[in-house]
Amino acid sequence: MIEIKRLYKNFGKLEVLKGIDLVIEGKGVYAILGPNGSGKTTLMKCILGMVLPTSGEILLRDESIKKNWKYRQDIDYLPQIANFPGNLTVKELIRMIKDLRRKPDLDETPLINRLKLEPYLSKKLGNLSGGTKQKVNLTLTFLFDSPYIFLDEPTTGLDPAALIILKEMIEEEKSKGKIIVLTSHIMSFVEEISDDIIFLLEGNVYFRGTAEFLKEKTQKPDFIHAIANLLTEQNV
Amino acid sequence: MFKIFKYSFYDLMRSRWNYVYLLFYLALGLVLLFVSTSLSKAILTLMNIIILLVPLIGTVFGIMYYYSSKEFTELLLALPLKRSSIFLGQYFGVAISLSLSLVIGLGIPFVIYGIFQSADIWHFGQLLILGTFLSFIFSGISYNIALHNENRIKGFGFAILAWLFMAVIYDGIFMIALVMLHEYPLEKFSLIFSIFNPIDLSRIMMLLKLDISAMLGYTGALFKMFFGNYLGSTIAMLILALWTITPVFILKWRSAKKDF
Amino acid sequence: MKNLLIKVGLFIIALCLSTAISAKTIEVCKNCEINTVKKAVELAERGDVIIVKKGLYQEIEIFVDKPLIIIGEPGAILDGQMLSEIIVIRSDSVTLDGLEFHNVGTSNLRDYAAVRVRGSRYFTIKNLIIRQPFFGIYLEKSSYGKVYNNQIYGNAVSEFYAGNGIHLWYAHYIEIFNNTIYQVRDGIYLEFSNNCTIGNNVSKNNVRYGLHFMFSNNDIVRNDRYENNGAGIAIMFSKDMEASDNYFMDNWGSAVYGMLLKEVYDAKIINNVFLRNTAGIFVEGCSRILYEYNDFESNGWAIYSRGANYENNFTNNNFISNSFDIAYTGPLNKNVFNGNYWSDYNGYDLDKDDIGDIPYKPVKLFSNLVNRSPEAIILLRSIFVDLVEFAEKVSPTITPNILQDETPRMRMITHDRN
Incomplete structure (x- = not known):
């Protein structure tokens, strides 16, 4: 369970999060949506402890994350742009992250096979394409089998085949009872995969509910228009 | 921290630039020993190059490594690791790999030359110690500047400016002050002024050990008295240590407060 | 006229006789009848030659009051036992040759020397070896002498407790050649001494100066070598x-x-x-x-x-x-x-x-700055000064005119x- 209470975050004069209250409980895929600059990534980074809140509280399993780093053992995070040290090979990077997470004995081969990364294992990361890097990024995220998974734009750079694999993997993790939080700009992907939609606008939770509920509420036939409607409504 | 250090260190040790740096010192050492008539002269020339180059390379490497590994740092930040250990680990990786390049690069030619049989071994040793201090100090300063500036161009600019200030401008101001105040007794003033710049401090500590100290004449007497006794050189080393530790603490403190 | 001839004849005979007498040679050795140099000098008459055989003679204050030639054979050592001076020449036309002197006395009040020449002319001091001198060869109010091929080895550490190698005071027309002087206060010192010629000497490791002139005029130094002194020549x-x-x-x-x-x-x-x-x-x-x-x-x-x-x-x-x-x-x-x-x-x-x-x-600019504020020398070899010097090379107008x-x-x- 993730519990967020009156979370505020300013970057200088810019207020990004304006008192968010949010509870994420029970297995499922939670999609955080919102226009550019609405605070999706900031919220995610707050939970990860990368951004320090101006005020408010974040609890993970009823424990505050402030000045704590061990709770991250329960989290897998896929960052938005993965840029790895160019001198390392894929294999070395995976071994290194395993080492850093103190799980050196995990076997990554099933994931590697699934994402078809074998040919790249001994290539230097600096020479990989964006899509391949994202696959490496995914490998590192799904390897550790933590109860919480955060995916920031997981679809970036992926080809359709890889996208299908990603969806399968998310479904599998969900079925294991995990909480998966993601952001994405691909609405079809979000609609297909997510159980709960958290719509952020101007630093607040503007809408919370399933895709069906959203369509109903906005009276739009499809998801994209429903989302667009949320935005225009706000503009009025 | 040690794990991060280990990976940063390996990463840097495999970087092309580190080899260029190492080879540069290797070549420099060989050429100097080949050209110079005496070890003492070679060490003097080396000192001139070290006080110019070590701080500059430390600054540039520090800032480049921070920015180039920024995304990777963010990846690490999401892992169950302590923040300070990430940054300190990276910093020590940079500082130690730079220092090793210096020590090994210069050490090999001098060892081949037979520095161990020479009375100049202590001077050479002191030069390497001072070079190591300068590597730590300036990569520490530039790491802090990088941490403080998201904008790479700005960060790079500030870091170079900081180097320029310490290496050149500080002495320029010092000289102008000396000229303007030349009616007053200034030995103490110059002692204090030069003690607070690690580059000047290293240079003077080295000069006083070499033949050329004779040229310092009357003015050097106070310096010699100060650095010559046990207390003085301890103070000098303490100040260098302070210069080394301070950036580390600031790094620890600022990195704990920063958003990524 | 006849009378005059007789007088001349007698004079020539007398001259020959006196030359015959002066040709007398006195030998000094440890087992001889004459076993000290002092005794030999006392017994000798004007123009005699004293030959000092190999051996250690512990003697001080040998006063040479008549023209003599004193020759030391190799290994003839006069030891002053750190007490006083060893030989004092007070007559014209004395020659000292080949003796070795050890352990001259030291004093805060008197300038003891291995060899002192006082108020004499036409002396020759050559081929001496002087070890542990306070002063080595001390010439006072003497002139027209030669000092050459001598070696003086001191062990001076500070200039307050050391004397000079060859010391001249009111000594004129002296020739000082081919001497080697190590580690005394001033290798060669001249005070109020004019028209002296100094050449081919080596003066090294002296705690003050290699060669020092005070109030002396018309002197010449040629072909000397000065290494590692407080100053080569002052x-x-x-x-x-x-x-x-x-x-x-x-x-x-x-x-x-x-x-x-x-x-x-x-x-x-x-x-x-x-x-x-x-x-x-x-x-x-x-x-x-x-x-x-x-x-x-x-x-x-x-x-x-x-x-x-x-x-x-x-x-x-x-x-x-x-x-x-x-x-x-x-x-x-x-x-x-x-x-x-x-x-x-x-x-x-x-x-x-x-x-x-x-x-x-x-x-250069930096040299000038150092002159104005001597403390600026502390910037020697700094990057700033290197840059200033480089700028001067590129644009000489910066340099003071x-x-x-x-x-x-x-x-x-x-x-x-x-």
């Missing part, structure tokens, strides 16, 4: 001097110079080599000195001119790789620096006459040296 309050063809090497340390000139007038410093001295020449209050055909190489300062110097002429010298070519205080005072070679000069010579077309300014060589040479001058 000339003070003297005039009409000449120093030529000497070597000044490695006189290196705080306030250490190749040559130190203070209140010297009308001197010639010609064809000397100054190599690796903290300052090649330090000069203060000197006038009408000609510096010509000298080489200044790898010195801290080639010339350190400390002011009140008038009408000095520096010409045809080589200045090679000195940290500073010239440090200069005060106005130009008609001092001239033309026609030298400067290794730091990078002007051009379009008319191919081997003389640079633009003047060279040997006093006071002193320049109007006709700098493009090539090093080859001096006639053997």
Whole structure:
């Protein structure tokens, strides 16, 4: 369970999060949506402890994350742009992250096979394409089998085949009872995969509910228009 | 921290630039020993190059490594690791790999030359110690500047400016002050002024050990008295240590407060 | 007339007789009847030769009051046992040859010497070896003597408890040649001593100066070698001097110079080599000195001119790789620096006459600053100073204008040296 209470975050004069209250409980895929600059990534980074809140509280399993780093053992995070040290090979990077997470004995081969990364294992990361890097990024995220998974734009750079694999993997993790939080700009992907939609606008939770509920509420036939409607409504 | 250090260190040790740096010192050492008539002269020339180059390379490497590994740092930040250990680990990786390049690069030619049989071994040793201090100090300063500036161009600019200030401008101001105040007794003033710049401090500590100290004449007497006794050189080393530790603490403190 | 002839005849006979007597040789040895030099000197008559055989003679205060030739065979050692002087010459025409002297007495009140010559003329002191002198050879109020081929080895540590190797006080027309002097206070010291000639000596590791003139005029130093002294040659309050063809090497340390000139007038410093001295020449209050055909190489300062110097002429010298070519205080005072070679000069010579077309300014900005605020020397070898020096090379207008060589040479001058 993730519990967020009156979370505020300013970057200088810019207020990004304006008192968010949010509870994420029970297995499922939670999609955080919102226009550019609405605070999706900031919220995610707050939970990860990368951004320090101006005020408010974040609890993970009823424990505050402030000045704590061990709770991250329960989290897998896929960052938005993965840029790895160019001198390392894929294999070395995976071994290194395993080492850093103190799980050196995990076997990554099933994931590697699934994402078809074998040919790249001994290539230097600096020479990989964006899509391949994202696959490496995914490998590192799904390897550790933590109860919480955060995916920031997981679809970036992926080809359709890889996208299908990603969806399968998310479904599998969900079925294991995990909480998966993601952001994405691909609405079809979000609609297909997510159980709960958290719509952020101007630093607040503007809408919370399933895709069906959203369509109903906005009276739009499809998801994209429903989302667009949320935005225009706000503009009025 | 040690794990991060280990990976940063390996990463840097495999970087092309580190080899260029190492080879540069290797070549420099060989050429100097080949050209110079005496070890003492070679060490003097080396000192001139070290006080110019070590701080500059430390600054540039520090800032480049921070920015180039920024995304990777963010990846690490999401892992169950302590923040300070990430940054300190990276910093020590940079500082130690730079220092090793210096020590090994210069050490090999001098060892081949037979520095161990020479009375100049202590001077050479002191030069390497001072070079190591300068590597730590300036990569520490530039790491802090990088941490403080998201904008790479700005960060790079500030870091170079900081180097320029310490290496050149500080002495320029010092000289102008000396000229303007030349009616007053200034030995103490110059002692204090030069003690607070690690580059000047290293240079003077080295000069006083070499033949050329004779040229310092009357003015050097106070310096010699100060650095010559046990207390003085301890103070000098303490100040260098302070210069080394301070950036580390600031790094620890600022990195704990920063958003990524 | 006859009477006169007899008188002349008698005189000749007397002369022959006296020569016959003077040809007498007295031998001194440990087992001889005469077993001390002192006894031999007492027994000897004018013109006798005393030969001292090999052996250790513990003797002090041997007064030589008549013209004698005293020859020491190799290994003839006079030991002063650190008590007093050993030989004091008080007569004209005395020759000392080949003796070895050990352990001269030291005193705070009296300047004990291995050999003292007092108020005498036409003496010769040669081939002596003096170890642990307080003073080595001390000439006072004596003239027309020769001092050569002597070796003096001291063990001086500080100038307050040491004497000089060869010391002259009111001694004129003395020739000092081929002596080797190590580690005393001043290797050779001349005070109120005029018309002396000094040459081919080696003076090394002395705690004060290699050669020191005070209030002495018309003296000449040639072909000497001065290494690792407080100053190679110091000339003070003297005039009409000449120093030529000497070597000044490695006189290196705080306030250490190749040559130190203070209140010297009308001197010639010609064809000397100054190599690796903290300052090649330090000069203060000197006038009408000609510096010509000298080489200044790898010195801290080639010339350190400390002011009140008038009408000095520096010409045809080589200045090679000195940290500073010239440090200069005060106005130009008609001092001239033309026609030298400067290794730091990078002007051009379009008319191919081997003389640079633009003047060279040997006093650099930093050197000038150091003169104004001596503390600035602490910036020696700093990047800032290197940059200033580089800027001066690129744009010579930065350099202060006071002193320049109007006709700098493009090539090093080859001096006639053997």
